[in-house]
Amino acid sequence: MFRLALKMLLGDRAKYAMLVGGLGFATLLMMQQSAVFVGLMSWTTSHLRNIRAPIWVGDTKVEQANEVKAMRDTEVNRVRSVAGVEWAVPLFFTILQSRLTDGNFKPVMVVGLDTTTLIGRPALMLKGRLADVRLPNAVIIDDLAVQRLSIGRKKPLDVGDQFEINDKEARIVGICKAERHFFGYPYIFTTFDQARLFSPKSRKMLSLVLASPKPGLSAAKVAEAIHQETGLAAYDENRFGWATIWWYVRNTGIPVSFGTTILLGFIVGIVICGQTFYLFVVDNLRHLGALKAMGAGNLTIAAMLLVQAFTVGCIGFGFGAGLTAAFGFAVLDKGMPPFLLPWQLPVFTFVVVMLICMFAALLGILRIWKVEPAIVFRG
Amino acid sequence: MNGDIPSNGPANGSAPNGNGHTLAVHVRGVTKTFGKGEAAVQALKGVDFDVRQGELLMIVGPSGCGKTTLLSVIAGTLEFENGEIDVFGSSLHSLKPREVTAFRKRTVGFIFQQFNLIPTLSLVENVSVPLLINGVKRREAEERSAAMLERLGLKGREHKLPTEFSGGQQQRVAIARALVHEPRMVICDEPTSALDKDTGQQIMEQLRDIARHPERCVIVVTHDNRVFKYADRMTEMEDGRVQRVHDVAARGDRRFDTSFGVTSDG
Numbered sequence: 001m002f003r004l005a006l007k008m009l010l011g012d013r014a015k016y017a018m019l020v021g022g023l024g025f026a027t028l029l030m031m032q033q034s035a036v037f038v039g040l041m042s043w044t045t046s047h048l049r050n051i052r053a054p055i056w057v058g059d060t061k062v063e064q065a066n067e068v069k070a071m072r073d074t075e076v077n078r079v080r081s082v083a084g085v086e087w088a089v090p091l092f093f094t095i096l097q098s099r100l101t102d103g104n105f106k107p108v109m110v111v112g113l114d115t116t117t118l119i120g121r122p123a124l125m126l127k128g129r130l131a132d133v134r135l136p137n138a139v140i141i142d143d144l145a146v147q148r149l150s151i152g153r154k155k156p157l158d159v160g161d162q163f164e165i166n167d168k169e170a171r172i173v174g175i176c177k178a179e180r181h182f183f184g185y186p187y188i189f190t191t192f193d194q195a196r197l198f199s200p201k202s203r204k205m206l207s208l209v210l211a212s213p214k215p216g217l218s219a220a221k222v223a224e225a226i227h228q229e230t231g232l233a234a235y236d237e238n239r240f241g242w243a244t245i246w247w248y249v250r251n252t253g254i255p256v257s258f259g260t261t262i263l264l265g266f267i268v269g270i271v272i273c274g275q276t277f278y279l280f281v282v283d284n285l286r287h288l289g290a291l292k293a294m295g296a297g298n299l300t301i302a303a304m305l306l307v308q309a310f311t312v313g314c315i316g317f318g319f320g321a322g323l324t325a326a327f328g329f330a331v332l333d334k335g336m337p338p339f340l341l342p343w344q345l346p347v348f349t350f351v352v353v354m355l356i357c358m359f360a361a362l363l364g365i366l367r368i369w370k371v372e373p374a375i376v377f378r379g
Numbered sequence: 380m381n382g383d384i385p386s387n388g389p390a391n392g393s394a395p396n397g398n399g400h401t402l403a404v405h406v407r408g409v410t411k412t413f414g415k416g417e418a419a420v421q422a423l424k425g426v427d428f429d430v431r432q433g434e435l436l437m438i439v440g441p442s443g444c445g446k447t448t449l450l451s452v453i454a455g456t457l458e459f460e461n462g463e464i465d466v467f468g469s470s471l472h473s474l475k476p477r478e479v480t481a482f483r484k485r486t487v488g489f490i491f492q493q494f495n496l497i498p499t500l501s502l503v504e505n506v507s508v509p510l511l512i513n514g515v516k517r518r519e520a521e522e523r524s525a526a527m528l529e530r531l532g533l534k535g536r537e538h539k540l541p542t543e544f545s546g547g548q549q550q551r552v553a554i555a556r557a558l559v560h561e562p563r564m565v566i567c568d569e570p571t572s573a574l575d576k577d578t579g580q581q582i583m584e585q586l587r588d589i590a591r592h593p594e595r596c597v598i599v600v601t602h603d604n605r606v607f608k609y610a611d612r613m614t615e616m617e618d619g620r621v622q623r624v625h626d627v628a629a630r631g632d633r634r635f636d637t638s639f640g641v642t643s644d645g
Contacts, residue, residue: 004500004508008499290495291508373456376456376491
């Protein structure tokens with residue numbers, strides 16, 4: 001009977017195409033927008049992946065990774081004094097203006113690393129030597145900086161070239177790979193001392209303290225100990241990431257914006273699928289009634305409708321997921337817009353599409369359930 | 380009220396009636412009302428009649444007299460309020476809904492006015508439906524269906540769609556579908572009204588042949604007075620009641636007089 005149910009469905013090509021198209025479009029809207037949202041949220045935490053440390057310590061009021069509330073330099077030693085801390089180093093972080101050859105200015109994110117250990121250094125050097133960053137005026141720029149700061153130049157910036165940060169000379173000693181940040185500014189890595197020279201003077205010049213727990217201790221517990229003993233805000237890497245994401249969810253209109261589109265996708269799916277499937281059932285009411293007259297029970301017919309709905313759901317989901325993947329491949333190389341598709345998203349979207357289809361099938365089942373088999377004898 | 384045929388006791392599927400005929404269907408005092416309150420319409424007002432095994436019985440009468448309603452309750456597709464209906468030993472009035480469904484699946488073959496073939500299924504798939512509903516495996520169902528189509532002159536066209544065929548051919552497919560699971564009762568609702576005269580005659584000849592089986596009966600509701608001659612007996616209905624029963628075969632008069640008010644306007 002299920003095979004016949006599928007033939008009935010596939011035979012009505014107009015409605016079948018409408019169902020698959022509608023569900024595919026709904027899948028595309030929901031999955032693509034979710035992937036862009038997740039990608040955008042991942043950009044908010046790119047500091048954590050570009051400047052890697054198990055424990056992040058900031059001012060008491062710091063709530064997320066992109067927030068800088070300067071502290072006194074002595075806070076580093078206070079953190080070091082907490083039991084369970086293996087090491088703690090200062091980090092300077094600020095946004096400054098860099099001057100381009102054509103006279104324009106571009107904002108850059110300057111990261112000042114502990115001069116001795118260079119903890120927080122870029123993960124992947126594309127050109128140059130990391131140790132050279134200790135030289136006077138030396139900086140390591142990321143690949144986005146090469147692209148952004150080369151405007152007006154005959155050839156792209158390279159190792160050995162110079163440019164200005166806040167009216168001070170910066171000499172490129174390396175080019176690194178860095179994940180793009182939510183602000184969209186390039187990363188400029190230098191030493192803690194050099195970064196403070198680039199930056200305007202202020203009373204407090206320590207942005208964050210990076211720390212690590214002693215072997216065998218968990219970062220979360222040591223972070224809690226740092227908070228208890230110093231009163232500073234201390235997070236392990238994972239908690240800092242989620243705190244950052246939730247901060248953006250609570251304090252920006254981004255989730256509402258994306259959520260609206262995702263909701264629209266859901267509504268489009270419900271409306272198109274529900275209406276088309278119901279019409280399909282109504283159009284086939286006489287035939288389904290004839291099946292009931294011939295002895296097919298309500299459960300058999302309900303199962304047939306569920307099989308039909310599940311089938312169009314799977315095909316429509318596959319169609320939409322394929323389009324989403326194609327979109328992802330198209331934009332991943334360009335880096336814009338952000339796109340991150342963890343496995344949970346397709347699973348979640350598939351479940352939602354199935355719910356839409358089951359709802360549509362339920363409408364049809366309710367309709368056919370009430371139909372008396374005697375309908376087949378009416379003209 | 381029963382005209383030529385006296386009332387009989389309940390049929391048990393094989394018990395002979397007082398005239399030595401074995402009854403297939405035994406209906407007594409059946410009532411059916413549609414709607415409620417002032418809008419209520421009583422379609423059947425205590426119907427009594429019998430169908431013998433091996434006969435083709437026609438139910439005739441003017442529009443709105445309750446023919447189709449009677450057919451529906453006998454077939455188990457419509458519930459009724461009062462009375463008794465026994466079909467080949469199954470007492471419909473005492474069966475639960477699930478048992479009625481099983482009764483239809485097992486005992487009844489349907490032939491509809493508009494054929495009701497599923498247009499997206501091939502002929503053999505359409506004919507297979509009752510077998511599949513009865514739990515027969517697809518391969519066996521299609522083999523038996525193909526054999527049935529061959530018996531009805533549709534060999535070689537099993538895998539075509541119904542829309543490629545004329546009305547008469549589609550009705551033959553519907554007959555194949557009605558017979559493929561070897562039901563004991565075949566219910567036909569206006570089987571010739573959508574067909575031209577010659578095709579209608581051919582269909583009726585096939586139905587009469589089907590009815591000749593000793594453990595089967597065919598009940599036909601029709602307005603079409605051109606096919607009355609194929610009936611063994613005719614039950615004339617009016618205003619929700621059986622008015623007369625004419626034993627056409629016993630009289631040997633196949634040129635049946637249609638003066639009892641049957642119209643041909645559907």
